[in-house]
Amino acid sequence: MKLNRFVILSLVDICMAQRWKLDRGCDHWGAANKEKLKVAFREAVTMAGTALDVLNKNPGDQKVQKMVKHIFGDDEKLVKEAKEILGGVKKYDDQPNPYFDAPFWRNTDLIVYCDPSNYEEHPDKSTHKLFNLDLPKGSPHKKQHDVCFAANPQRDGNLVMAITLRSEGVDRKKYNAAIDEWKKKGSKGTAPDERAYIVSREDIPNTMDLCTWYLRDVFNTNAGFVTVDDASIAKVQQKSFLDTIPKAERAVDQLVQSLAGTFLHELTHTYLGGRTFDYSYGWVNSGKHHPRNNADSMAQLGVAMHLFKKGYWVDDDGNVKKIQK
Numbered sequence: 001m002k003l004n005r006f007v008i009l010s011l012v013d014i015c016m017a018q019r020w021k022l023d024r025g026c027d028h029w030g031a032a033n034k035e036k037l038k039v040a041f042r043e044a045v046t047m048a049g050t051a052l053d054v055l056n057k058n059p060g061d062q063k064v065q066k067m068v069k070h071i072f073g074d075d076e077k078l079v080k081e082a083k084e085i086l087g088g089v090k091k092y093d094d095q096p097n098p099y100f101d102a103p104f105w106r107n108t109d110l111i112v113y114c115d116p117s118n119y120e121e122h123p124d125k126s127t128h129k130l131f132n133l134d135l136p137k138g139s140p141h142k143k144q145h146d147v148c149f150a151a152n153p154q155r156d157g158n159l160v161m162a163i164t165l166r167s168e169g170v171d172r173k174k175y176n177a178a179i180d181e182w183k184k185k186g187s188k189g190t191a192p193d194e195r196a197y198i199v200s201r202e203d204i205p206n207t208m209d210l211c212t213w214y215l216r217d218v219f220n221t222n223a224g225f226v227t228v229d230d231a232s233i234a235k236v237q238q239k240s241f242l243d244t245i246p247k248a249e250r251a252v253d254q255l256v257q258s259l260a261g262t263f264l265h266e267l268t269h270t271y272l273g274g275r276t277f278d279y280s281y282g283w284v285n286s287g288k289h290h291p292r293n294n295a296d297s298m299a300q301l302g303v304a305m306h307l308f309k310k311g312y313w314v315d316d317d318g319n320v321k322k323i324q325k
C-alpha cells in the first residue's frame with residue numbers, strides 16, 4: 001500500500017515537473033557561462049524554497065519580522081500572497097530540460113533566451129515580432145527590447161536586465177472594442193485596463209529574455225554577481241564597493257540584481273510563478289510603498305530570507321549586516 005502510493009506519487013511528480021530550458025542562443029556565451037546560468041537558476045528556485053522555510057520556521061524572529069515588514073508593511077495578506085508566489089517558483093525543475101519543443105509546449109513551460117533570437121525586427125520597422133506577439137511601433141515592449149539588446153545601453157539607472165512574457169495573451173479584439181467604446185463616450189475616467197482582458201493560452205510557453213548587455217556585465221567584466229554567495233555578500237559590505245554603486249541603489253539591491261536574484265524576479269512573472277507585475281524596484285521603494293503583487297518585492301524577500309539563513313539581515317537602508325549572536 002505504502003509502496004503503491006509512493007510509486008503513484010512519483011509518477012505524478014514526474015508528470016508535474018515544471019520544465020524550462022536554455023535556448024540554443026545561450027551556447028554563444030560558452031560552456032562555463034552556460035553553467036553559471038544553470039547555477040543561478042538553481043539558486044533562484046532554491047531561494048524561493050529557503051524563503052518559505054525561513055518564514056514558516058521563524059515567524060517570531062525579530063530580524064525576519066523587521067525585513068518582512070519593510071517589504072510588505074503591516075498587511076498580512078501581502079505576505080500570504082508572497083508565500084504563494086514563491087511556492088509557484090519552487091515548482092520549477094532545478095535542471096533545464098532541453099527535450100521539449102513546439103508543438104508540445106505547455107503554458108507552464110519556460111524558455112530562457114540569451115540573445116535577440118526571440119525578437120525579430122521587421123524591415124519596415126513598423127512592427128517587431130517578439131515570440132508570437134506583434135509589437136506595434138511605439139510599444140513599450142519594443143523600447144524595452146531595443147535597450148535590452150543594445151551594445152552600449154545608456155546607463156541612466158533604468159536599465160532593462162531581463163524581460164519575461166507570460167504564456168497568457170491579451171484578447172486584442174475585446175480590448176480594442178472596449179477602448180473604442182470608452183472613446184465614444186468621451187474618454188472619461190480611466191481607460192479600460194489591458195489586464196482585464198488577459199486570456200489563457202494552453203500551448204504557449206513563457207519566455208524570458210536575458211539582456212545581452214547584462215549578461216556581458218555578469219560574465220565578462222564582473223560588474224555583477226552570479227549568485228548570492230559568501231564572496232558577493234562580503235563585497236556588498238565594503239565601503240569601497242558601495243561607493244561605486246548608483247546613488248539610488250543599496251547594498252542589498254546589488255544582490256537582488258545578481259543573476260540568481262534576477263532569475264527569481266523574472267520567475268515570479270511567469271504563469272506558474274504567480275504572474276506578478278512591475279510596480280516598483282529596489283529596497284528603498286519597497287519601504288515606502290509596500291507594493292502588492294510586485295516582482296521585485298518577491299526577489300527582495302527571497303534574497304533577504306536567504307541572507308537570514310546565512311546569518312545576515314538587511315536594515316531599512318538596505319545595508320547587509322551580520323546578525324550578532
Ligand SMILES: [Zn+2]
Nearest residue numbers: 265277278295
Ligand atoms: Zn519585472
